[in-house]
Amino acid sequence: MTMSSGAAPRPAVPLVATVVLVATLGSIYIVSQFLRNSIGVIAPDLASEMTLSAAEIGLLSSTFFFAFSAAQIPLGICLDRYGPKICMIVCAGIAIAGAILFALAASTSWLIAGRILMGVGSCCYLMAPLAVYARRYAPNQFATLVGIQLGLGSIGTLLATAPLAWSVSFFGWRHTFIAVAGLMLLAGLLVAFVVREDGPAQGADGRRESLRESLAGTLQVFRTPSVGKLFLMNLAAYSSFVLVVGLWGGPYLTHIYGYGLTERGDMLFIAAVAQIVAAFVYGPTDRLLRSYKIPVVTGALSTALVLAVMAVAGRVPTVWLVAWFVAVGAVSAYTPVMIAHGKSLFPPHLVGRGITVLNIGTMGGVFLTQTVSGFVINLFPITDGAYALDAYRLVFGLQALFVFAACIPYLWARDSWGRDWGRDS
Template sequence: MTAEVARPSSLATRETVVLVAALASIYVVSQFLRNSVGVIAPNLASELGLSASEIGLLSSVFFFSFAAAQIPLGVALDRYGPRLCMLVCAGIAIAGALLFAFAPSPLWLIAARVLMGLGSSAYLMAPLALYAKRYAPDRFATLVGLQLGLGTLGTLLATAPFAFAVALIGWRMSFVVIAGLVLAAAVLVTVVVRDDRQEASRARESLRDSLSGTLQAVRIPSFWPVFALQLGSYSSFVVVVGLWGGPYLTHIYGYSLTERGNMLFVAVLAQIVGAMLWGPTDRLLNSYKIPVLTGHLLTAAAFGLAAVVGVFSPAALLVWFLAIGLFPAVLPVLIAHGKSLFPPHLVGRGMTLMNIGTMGGVFVCQTVTGFIIDLFPPAGDGYALDAYRSVFAFQAGFILLACLAYSFSSDPRRNPRTWG
């Protein structure tokens, strides 16, 4: 076995700051692309005559293609290194953003979202693979929190700033600007990120061995319980901020484009702060499961409350959107739990497999909730209140079932395992 290279225990180094900044910059664009339908969903519905299920499909197909890319991405990360994967994906993401900007019909919009999903598929897992290789394990969750927290600035841009841009230059020209930002971020990654020398030798691993490693990863004890909660974790945030939050604010509360952008902005701010607050809790509590279950049970409670109440007072609505940002932000600790299950040579494949759950869960939830809303007759120019309440009830139940499955996982913080 190759001796492990000494890894820095401190994160307060110039090299780390520059690396995290570069990796977060391109993740910002990925986050914008995945959540960009939420603010403009009412615009797309009126301009192109899309139903709720069609809007759900338009948003969720991004996550389907993103999830579908994870297994080949995991193999590529372990064979060719994170840097090359990120640069190839940048070209695909640029093509998707430009196609969306000039799409003449809903079918072309869907094709563009597929390309966006494929192009964005590396911008969380590739950085996490770098962090896993270069830093001590007890710093991983903190780095994940930083990556998610800083990257969520992209989700922030998809709220009030995007609403302002749409009002100023339209949603099509806004996507042309985003394509330029992807290019700029890719150039930054090219300059800053360098793969380890060991990556070149790993590329000699045969494809058969790479696929065999994927099968090994899914057989790791506790893989499936952790995977189950990945399905419900990120989807809880995106099903509101990335899709139905905007229509809910417009149809039920009468919010304008700018007003709904501002409210979604609040949820994203809470997500950014929450990711950084939750990140170190695995070390503070010496447990992955305690903070993960706490955050997700609180998330289920928030959705359950919305399903029962339906319409909040202005102050309560603000608090609810804060909760939808803050509670699901425990995701960095869940990701760290998943990473801790795998030996070093399977980390890339293992984390990308877990990410299939993260993004696949969003695809399932956004698609299903679109069909749920279409079960109810329209109310005036929008969707009925009972339709939204049903969506919230569905998400609450989904999270609770996922938490039940997750409760059967082992906690490596409490019972560490060593790799021979």
């Protein structure tokens, strides 16, 4: 995920070319984000139709993130050896197969297999665009481009709320996923025709790395100062939003407040909109504050507070419920700054592997929290098919503690804002 030479100046990219490129990379990320977050709205329907327990629902959702996470190190090597365009095209085919398999599944095992393929197929649609941006744009533009990419991708999260509920109510969830497979095909074709193939990245000495050198570079990533601290922060950060909007928010609204398919879709839609707006706001905050850590710590502690409030409050009036879902989306949108912080730790020839290693934490954290939360909810009695309020309160409270705990080592991470490896190395 680099330029050909760490010290070579980047030529300015015309505005129109930038808009077309960002729109193309954003479109395929939108589809992958939809696949990632699609369980939350349909979870009660899946549980009823396929007779799934809370633990099975949690496992079904989390296997996407496990597969996604497991693919990150191979992805990082492939990005630096073969280039982002090839990676995106191959992954599109895998994601299409997963969506079709999920739609046709007749058992829980086939649903899980479909989610695994969707996870592997979606593994590159943030990292590969970031590879493109890192190669073509200056470091001080990177966090803003990350914010735009994440903001556009959040449209996929948005589509996995009320629009998904609408589609399921008219066409059913199976036909909906067949249609999404078609959209992934179109997005993959768009990438094939629009994105320029930059070719493989080069090593620190300007030549292409061998596979052995690529693997050695991956080990070097793990030895980079502050990587462990950022990895822990990545474990907790994104998982908070997905825990609510991508999994338990829908069942929570149905079981505790009696919301139907459309109503819970609308509420999750509100949270997704809040995250989209906040992602664009968070993007440039590192430049305004001249720091990565200040906006990240602020967002993380705010997320822990918002989750703790609902854990303590229990059932609340509708106006406070809406405010809480808005807050969940808004305060957890600091991911672009955290990604930029991670990128700044690595020299150009290690950036691809570096941020994909950190992304293992991001997706591994979702797998961990969703799997554990399913087992936690299963510890409580089920009444008329509904999970207990105290079960949800405990899940929110545990996540709040998780985020707060991850903040502590992150406070001692190196704040490498403004570092340009092309200039400083």
